[in-house]
Amino acid sequence: MEIAEQIQPQKIGKLFKSDNRYTIPSYQRRYSWGDKQVKELWQDLRNIENKEQDHFFGTVVFMSRSGAEARTTFDIVDGQQRITTVSILFCAIRDHLKENFPEDKVANRIKNIEKSLWLYDLDEQRQGMRLMLGNLDQDSYKHLVNGHLDEVENEKISNAYKLFKQRLETLDDLAKVKILHEKILKQLIYVSITVEEHSDAYLLFEAMNNRGLSLSPIDLMKNYLLMQASKRSDTNDERIEQLWGEVIKNIDSLSGINSPGTTFFRQYFMSSGQHGENEKITTNKLYEPTFIEAIEDTDDIEDLMEDLRNKSVQYRKLLEQEVDQFDRAQNIEINRLLQDVKTVSITPFTLLLRAFSETDDVDLLKRIIQKSNALMLRRQICDRNTGPHDTMFNHLAQRMFDETNPLEYMNKYLKSEDRFPSDEQFEQYFQRESFRKTDRTKYILSKIEEEHFGHGGKEVAQSRYQVHIEHILPERYGDNLRRLWLEPFDISKNEHEEYKKLIGNLMLLESDPNIRASNRTLEKKQQYYMKNKTDFEMAHELVDKSTWDVDAIEQRSERLAKIAVHIWNL
Numbered sequence: 242m243e244i245a246e247q248i249q250p251q252k253i254g255k256l257f258k259s260d261n262r263y264t265i266p267s268y269q270r271r272y273s274w275g276d277k278q279v280k281e282l283w284q285d286l287r288n289i290e291n292k293e294q295d296h297f298f299g300t301v302v303f304m305s306r307s308g309a310e311a312r313t314t315f316d317i318v319d320g321q322q323r324i325t326t327v328s329i330l331f332c333a334i335r336d337h338l339k340e341n342f343p344e345d346k347v348a349n350r351i352k353n354i355e356k357s358l359w360l361y362d363l364d365e366q367r368q369g370m371r372l373m374l375g376n377l378d379q380d381s382y383k384h385l386v387n388g389h390l391d392e393v394e395n396e397k398i399s400n401a402y403k404l405f406k407q408r409l410e411t412l413d414d415l416a417k418v419k420i421l422h423e424k425i426l427k428q429l430i431y432v433s434i435t436v437e438e439h440s441d442a443y444l445l446f447e448a449m450n451n452r453g454l455s456l457s458p459i460d461l462m463k464n465y466l467l468m469q470a471s472k473r474s475d476t477n478d479e480r481i482e483q484l485w486g487e488v489i490k491n492i493d494s495l496s497g498i499n500s501p502g503t504t505f506f507r508q509y510f511m512s513s514g515q516h517g518e519n520e521k522i523t524t525n526k527l528y529e530p531t532f533i534e535a536i537e538d539t540d541d542i543e544d545l546m547e548d549l550r551n552k553s554v555q556y557r558k559l560l561e562q563e564v565d566q567f568d569r570a571q572n573i574e575i576n577r578l579l580q581d582v583k584t585v586s587i588t589p590f591t592l593l594l595r596a597f598s599e600t601d602d603v604d605l606l607k608r609i610i611q612k613s614n615a616l617m618l619r620r621q622i623c624d625r626n627t628g629p630h631d632t633m634f635n636h637l638a639q640r641m642f643d644e645t646n647p648l649e650y651m652n653k654y655l656k657s658e659d660r661f662p663s664d665e666q667f668e669q670y671f672q673r674e675s676f677r678k679t680d681r682t683k684y685i686l687s688k689i690e691e692e693h694f695g696h697g698g699k700e701v702a703q704s705r706y707q708v709h710i711e712h713i714l715p716e717r718y719g720d721n722l723r724r725l726w727l728e729p730f731d732i733s734k735n736e737h738e739e740y741k742k743l744i745g746n747l748m749l750l751e752s753d754p755n756i757r758a759s760n761r762t763l764e765k766k767q768q769y770y771m772k773n774k775t776d777f778e779m780a781h782e783l784v785d786k787s788t789w790d791v792d793a794i795e796q797r798s799e800r801l802a803k804i805a806v807h808i809w810n811l
Contacts, residue, residue, distance in 0.1 A: 254426030333405035589613035745798030
């Protein structure tokens with residue numbers, strides 16, 4: 242394939258005014274643009290100052306469909322995020338015109354926009370949508386195009402539309418809105434590349450990558466997978482495409498982690514038996530050599546993809562705390578422990594992905610989760626280097642399930658080479674740690690409440706994260722703080738800054754007591770620390786305190802640090 246012959250610069254308006262239908266294949270990623278990318282596109286359009294100025298929109302790669310519709314239907318191989326976003330912007334402009342200007346002034350313009358979103362026949366009858374998204378996004382996109390905003394469930398699509406609507410409100414007259422629409426059609430320029438076969442598309446991606454264009458590891462992996470599948474006569478291309486799409490579906494919208502696709506594939510390969518012990522797979526090594534070697538080494542790509550699909554299902558259940566393979570009480574307990582792990586660090590999920598594939602012994606799984614969390618929390622508090630973390634969990638995933646007693650092996654491995662910080666070191670660092678208002682701090686305080694005081698409080702019993710962190714010595718500096726706290730208890734401004742975030746100055750409260758306690762005096766706060774006001778036992782023991790100075794904070798920090806040593810241990 243001569244790539245240069247396929248390249249043609251085009252105005253985006255031509256794409257949206259042609260007789261062609263465009264589809265996004267199921268194996269492509271879901272629509273994923275966030276506020277940053279949407280705002281950048283808006284700003285790029287606003288930066289076009291005159292009709293002679295164009296904005297380069299990037300390369301869009303199409304693959305022509307085979308069969309009866311070959312001349313009119315194209316798959317978007319690369320560029321689906323940009324094309325979808327322009328379509329969303331058209332919907333926002335259409336609705337902005339309808340809502341803000343007289344119908345007779347905007348009817349023709351709205352009709353023009355509708356022809357960008359729909360295909361029409363010679364009798365001006367709709368013949369279907371111009372752009373068809375993947376299965377997971379199509380319903381929401383269709384509702385948006387039809388103007389049924391309340392039925393748009395995809396948050397990415399909804400958020401992009403809402404952001405465009407907000408920006409359109411800044412255009413204070415009809416002429417400016419029309420100019421923006423014309424900029425999109427006439428001054429957004431893209432390079433159109435059309436290929437005839439899957440193999441051409443794969444070669445094109447390889448060429449783009451070799452020329453230094455920015456392609457993500459997931460894009461490269463997908464391309465290489467489908468290219469190799471197309472070369473093997475015993476492999477069903479469509480089945481491989483389907484399995485890839487299912488993997489992406491399972492992992493692409495995982496909440497609370499950055500780059501969920503990359504993270505899953507890294508942890509999958511580090512947990513599997515395909516790679517050796519003590520290996521860390523970085524993002525830079527994920528495509529090459531890791532994924533390439535996995536494809537080359539397997540005799541059956543479909544088997545590999547089915548394993549990836551199955552593990553992606555398990556991975557999602559672990560990350561989203563949706564484990565359902567045990568009885569109800571066990572599932573609740575396991576999922577609560579998994580939420581704690583995710584709060585502290587997602588690194589142990591390399592081991593957990595392997596563990597949940599190797600055993601259904603609930604007690605064993607609970608102990609593995611607890612030990613993993615103890616390791617990560619101790620290393621974080623003790624400010625240990627994060628470099629070895631992936632390697633440690635890779636090693637455990639590869640080795641411990643071959644042993645007669647996996648927990649004994651795990652203990653021995655973690656205690657060797659100073660991997661697991663000592664009790665003395667953990668205690669020392671813990672009492673001097675500056676704790677922020679985060680879920681990790683809520684987790685730590687709630688575990689102390691449960692394990693030491695024997696009572697979690699109603700809020701913690703339901704969810705340890707639906708509580709508030711109370712600073713006994715208030716954290717916000719001001720005249721009230723100085724008059725009510727610093728002067729009475731002989732605390733300097735520097736000491737306040739140093740001691741306010743120590744564990745000894747923190748506890749949990751339900752939302753209402755926390756709000757009412759706020760920056761009041763110690764005596765007023767203690768009224769909310771009483772048994773009839775809060776369920777938290779750690780608050781009750783502070784009711785009789787007559788002073789709250791740096792010595793009191795230090796003493797409580799030392800005490801809680803000793804408790805922490807026993808909670809987060811092997």
